Amino acid sequence: MERAGQESWEGTKPVRLVAIGAGNRTSKYVEYARRYPERLQLVGVVEVNKTRLQNIAKEFNLTSSQCFADYNDFFAQPFQTDAVLIATPEDLHYDPCIKAINAGYHVLLEKPIAQRLDECNDIAKRAREKGVKVGVCHVLRYHPYFQKIKEIVDSGELGTIISINHVVSVGLDRSLHGFVRGLWRREEVSNPMLIAKCCHDIDFLLWLINSPCRRLSSFGSLRWFRSENAPSGSSDRCINCKIEKQCPYSAVDLYYNRRSWIANFDVPEGKTQEEVLLEELQHGMYGRCVFHCDNNVVDHQVLSMETENEVTVNFSMDIFTNEDCRETHIKLTHGEIDGNETRLRVRHFRTNEDRIFDFSDIAKKPFHAGADLNIVDDFVKAVSCKEYPLKTPIDKSVESHRVCFVAEQSRLTGQTVYL
Ligand SMILES: NC(=O)c1ccc[n+]([C@@H]2O[C@H](COP(=O)([O-])OP(=O)(O)OC[C@H]3O[C@@H](n4cnc5c(N)ncnc54)[C@H](O)[C@@H]3O)[C@@H](O)[C@H]2O)c1
Known part of the structure; x- marks a missing residue:
């Protein structure tokens, strides 16, 4: 984690957190409370699944008054906590998030923010009005490999970005488990796949380019995993x-x-x-x-977009591959950057020299190579210190979600959409 020595907010009391949803993602984030109890304390949990509720309550010594099966019961009375983590399924983000904001709690919100753009905007607006911080778990902004790309681009050593090719290989096993048989298979319950899986990627691309999207078009469908293709x-x-x-x-x-x-x-x-x-x-x-299965999300999708500063982006998401990684090729005025999460190559046109960064030792490390813990660390700092700016504030995240929702509109209508 990126901690350098004593920081101004340190020495304050641990941040108190209640987790709503105690599944896969929460199990990753509470690792921070396991490692640094002096910085973060889990003081409550809301979970409908009894086994999961019991397991997490036992591990963190939570009493029955700190455990809830229904988040409405949790919000019904004041509770001694600074913040709430929302890591429930995607159709259960907006409602608890609004309730948490209204109660005055800071929120660490799993992506996607919500299922509709107006809900995303509403969360951002209410958080501003209430003066609470809402951080969105865009893991790439906290990942050492993606941070290195951002650092090189921002240094200006390769000039200005002209275009980017970005390919997301979701991987067959992950896709069959999540997007064909599993929790993200139906868009009305979760979200269209571009939003559910790739809002991270759009967020990363806009973060790099640092300019809003001007227009886009998108194509894709559920081509293969349909009953008529059964052998x-x-x-x-x-x-x-x-x-x-x-x-x-x-x-x-x-x-x-x-x-x-x-x-x-x-x-x-x-x-x-x-x-x-x-x-x-x-x-x-x-x-x-x-x-x-009763799946209806796409199994392949492409997106072309142009930003206000005239950068063009080619984005594609595929599931028919054993690879499970993101490949990015950035063309700038004085050089290029390309990488696949394990290796990053930086090339200057004038010298034609390559600089290689090797990330193979961290690529498959747990907690998204430590990024999950960096997210919580950033959030804990932001809750402890009013002036500390989150790396993934809700306003920025709404912008990338907007692009995903509009891309879906383009895919369905076949039209180029101006934002
Ligand atoms: N940032 C990332 O890299 C990343 C990765 C995977 C998933 N996610 C997102 O995280 C969220 C959670 O995903 P997950 O993989 O942890 O799913 P999960 O199914 O493992 O966990 C969700 C938990 O919420 C519980 N739950 C359901 N309804 C509830 C309710 N009404 N009240 C309280 N708890 C309830 C479920 O029982 C489950 O334990 C999703 O939005 C998903 O898209 C983010």
Whole structure:
């Protein structure tokens, strides 16, 4: 984490935080409270899933008066906390966020901000009126590799950005788990995939370019994971399927054989992981054939945009790849930068010399290479010190969300949209 010596806000009391939603993301962010209890204390949790509520309450010694199954009960009375973390599913961001702001709590809000642009704007407006800080968990701004790109661009050593190619390979395993079978498969429950998955990328690109989007167009569809593409002989569940052994999308292979993407399968007391996996394959949503799910988000999308300062951006998001990374190629007036999260190359046109930055040692490190902890660190500082500016304030984040919502409008209408 980027801490250099004693800082002015240090020595103040720990920031008190209540987590709403105690799933995957919260388990990452509370690592900060585990490591630095003198800076952050988890003083409450709201979670509908009993097993998760019990686990986190036990770990942080929370009493029953600090645990809630319904966030309306939590907000119904004043509670001794400075801030709230909102890490619930995407259709449950806006309402608790507005309630937290109205109660005067600072908010660390998981992305996407909300499901509609007017809701995003409303959160920003109410936070301003109420004088509370809302930080959005745009992890790339806190990630050492992406920060290095920003540092090089801002240094001016390569001149001015002219264009950027940015490719997001979401990765087949991640996509099947999240966007075909799982929690982000339906846009009305989560969001269109560009917003759910790539609001980080649009935020990163606008952060680099430092100029608003002027116009854009976008194309994409759900091309493959539809029932009419189911191969003959396939069945509704991989565990009963005759052609499972040849299928690259098999849930049996992903979860049971390879034990990948199983972190969100809770193992209740008295059960084994083996039993939970088999039960999921037989009856759960993750055991379904990818051609017989109720998914409706795209499986590929492109976006072209031009910013006010005439930078052009080519963006594409693909799931048909084993890669799970972001590749960026930035062309500037005096050189170029290209990288894939493990290696970053910086080239000056005049000298034709390459400078290589190697990130392979941190690329697969936990907590998004430490970025998750950097997010919380930034938020804790901002809550402790009124003057400290968040790296991802809500106003900036609304701007990148606006581009994503407009891109979706363009994809659906087939028109270039002027912002
Ligand atoms: N910043 C990132 O890199 C990143 C990565 C993945 C997910 N996310 C976002 O984080 C958010 C949470 O995702 P996740 O992966 O932790 O999902 P998750 O399903 O693991 O966790 C969400 C939790 O919210 C709980 N919940 C549901 N309804 C609730 C309610 N009414 N009150 C209280 N709790 C409730 C669920 O039981 C679950 O435990 C989503 O918005 C997602 O898009 C961000």
